[in-house]
Amino acid sequence: MKANLLVSAGVASAAIPTVHMPLNLKYGAGKKVSTELKLPYSDGTIEVCYDLGSSDFWMFRPNAIQNWGKNCLLCQGLCNVTVPDAGIYDPSKSTSASEVAPWDAMYGYGGGVAKAYRANGVVNDTFTFSNDAGYSTTVPDVEVAMTFYLQQRILDPKGECNPVPEYDYSIMGMSPYYTSPDRNIENTTGPHFRHHLLEQGLVENTVQSLWFEKAPAKLEDTYTGSGLQGGIDLSKFSGPLVKIPTLPATDIAYGAVGYYTLQPNVTFVAEDGAGVDIPVDRSDTVTIPECIIDSGATRDGLAPSTRTASSTPARPNPGQELAWPAPCDTIPTDGERAFLRYSFAALDPAAAPIEISMPLRAYARQQDPEDAALGWCTMSLYLGTCMLGSPFSTRAFFAADDARLELALAKGGVAERGSGVDPAHVVDRIP
Structure with missing residues (x-):
């Protein structure tokens, strides 16, 4: 792997403290800008959506369930499957994780809340993020919500429950952190990755930038790039x-x-x-x-x-x-x-x-x-x-x-x- 821009001390080699998030855009249906999260207790990884269009960070906990079968809002369908191990983070296996604390939240995505993820816990852990260009960044004390249930608004009129719909295993929201007394503003529920970096002193401002590098040679190849928290790289x-x-x-x-x-x-x-x-x-x-x-x-x-x-x-x-x-x-x-x-x-x-x-x-x-x-x-x-x-x-x-x-x-x-x-x-x- 190439040298980390951020290690546990959280300070880049420049005077401006930044956090470098290595990014991919992979080929295939449903692929979004993402970073690879390495599980702290194994060689397994989880593809984490790096999402400018949402604000919260969550992953699935063990024995999480996906539900579908109806297309009405927040209606429970007949179809249930367990989220596979490839999409699961288990803090009980990590020596760097905090105790899981109670946390009640729902995260909605897509038009008409096409997907509703429900969380009942929150935990802190040290995670390493990487991309296909060989870059790796380790961030300490990351706060993440633990989701246990996903409900998708997908009609299954025959009740066959096949095929199993696709969905994100993890989303890291990168939109602004909202806190306002105005009732027309939806204050951020959290956990909010960028705000937590600011609270930790790993960055000093709420500036971010995002870019991708030159296109890969083949259509099916992965684009690689960077999300930079706390700064803007003028050479990109x-x-x-x-x-x-x-x-x-x-x-x-x-x-x-x-x-x-x-x-x-x-x-x-x-x-x-x-x-x-x-x-x-x-x-x-x-x-x-x-x-x-x-x-x-x-x-x-x-x-x-x-x-x-x-x-x-x-x-x-x-x-x-x-x-x-x-x-x-x-x-x-x-x-x-x-x-x-x-x-x-x-x-x-x-x-x-x-x-x-x-x-x-x-x-x-x-x-x-x-x-x-x-x-x-x-x-x-x-x-x-x-x-x-x-x-x-x-x-x-x-x-x-x-x-x-x-x-x-x-x-x-x-x-x-x-x-x-x-x-x-x-x-x-x-x-």
Whole structure:
């Protein structure tokens, strides 16, 4: 493994204390930005979703149950399976774990609370996080909730309970820590990984940044990158780092957490270099008022004013992904043809917008059997809402300062693979 940026002392080699979280984006359906958590008592690992779109950190405890079979809200279905050992953390086996304390919480995800995880305990332990580039970070005294039950809103009309639905084994929320007397603000339940780092003194501010390195050679290979807590590595992007509009916490509706900005203008650039603007739906200010930047989403989403705006064919269900109308290996690899160009307004009205180009190749992260039968390549991209998910993370450098309510974007995907963090270029605020 490469040298740790953070050891148990919690201080990086630079003057600015930071915590480096090594990240992956693996190939396959349901894959999100993640880090590998090594269990403190064995060689086993758990894939932990690194989620800008939620705030809490949890893992499954032994004998946890997944339930499904009905699609009504918080309705218990007939189907139950035990969470497999590959998704279980057992603090009783760890010599560095605290005693499990009582903790009653429910964590909801997806539209209409598609998944509801219930916790009944909380524990502290020392965990090591790693990625496929060989980086490893050990963080002491991490607080994590212990979930014992998952209920998914998935209808099983025949009661066959087969196949077993997929789900996350662990989610680490990286959104801001909310605490407010305003009843319209959903205060953070916790445990909150970033806030705990601040309380421990391992970081000195609520700044974070996220980037991925150059794309892997093969479509099926893993993207590698970094999430940096407490700082911003100025060597991991090209061009300017541009501050963009953000919603302050007081404007976020009850139940919504994460980072939001205005919808970007979108242009589809075809193989021949011709560009087609995709009209953005700005009329629906209730359900699509802005874009969420969400590394915990498997795909990106567009909200065009017309469903015929896209130059790639939509599958029959508008909620499903779009497709490249040919095999995946026909997608141009040079990044100069066949891409979406997102143009985000700068916070400063006098400043030029920041443009992020997303090669369609970056969206080929899984293959749907229906598309394969048609000779198409599935794109992790869909219509209906504005979402900047895990594919977007591969090409956009992201920075946030929660205390100053600032967001910034730059052109990412330029750092050499396996380059990690350069402490000499780390700053503690968005320039």
